[in-house]
Amino acid sequence: MIQLADLPALNATLNATSAIFLTAGYVFIRRGRVTPHKRCMLSALTASTLFLISYVIYHANTGSRPFPGIGPVRYVYFSILITHVALAATILPLALITATRGLRAQYDRHVKIARWTLPLWLYVSVTGVVIYLMLYQLY
Secondary structure, eight states: OOOGGGHHHHHHHHHHHHHHHHHHHHHHHHTTOHHHHHHHHHHHHHHHHHHHHHHHHHHHHHOOOOOOOOTHHHHHHHHHHHHHHHHHHHHHHHHHHHHHHHHTTOHHHHHHHHHHHHHHHHHHHHHHHHHHIIIIIOO
16 A cells, blocks of 8 residues: 655656656657557646655645755755746646647647647656656755
């Protein structure tokens, strides 16, 4: 059974999973393979949704964890954290709009927004893992 203390590692795993699906989905669509692209992108959306649920449960029960590092690493951590949080708030509507347009076969509109959504979503997913490593594994 998963304990509350296990959720940060689960969250990092879900972020990494999302990044892997996003990357695979991008590769598939560049190769013209629409069905695997769609499956990967919906899987990335599912992983990110599960992450968000787990994240809210964890932080509703534990609050936030202060970064214990000192010196230059502290500036690196907060630079990553600030950009991560700002873009994470943007990704939710972007991902939903992008997925909706794709599922509705509005491909021209889907592509226009996906060009922004993909790199931002990848950044948020990857930096989520980096933040976990810095916050829970570095010290």
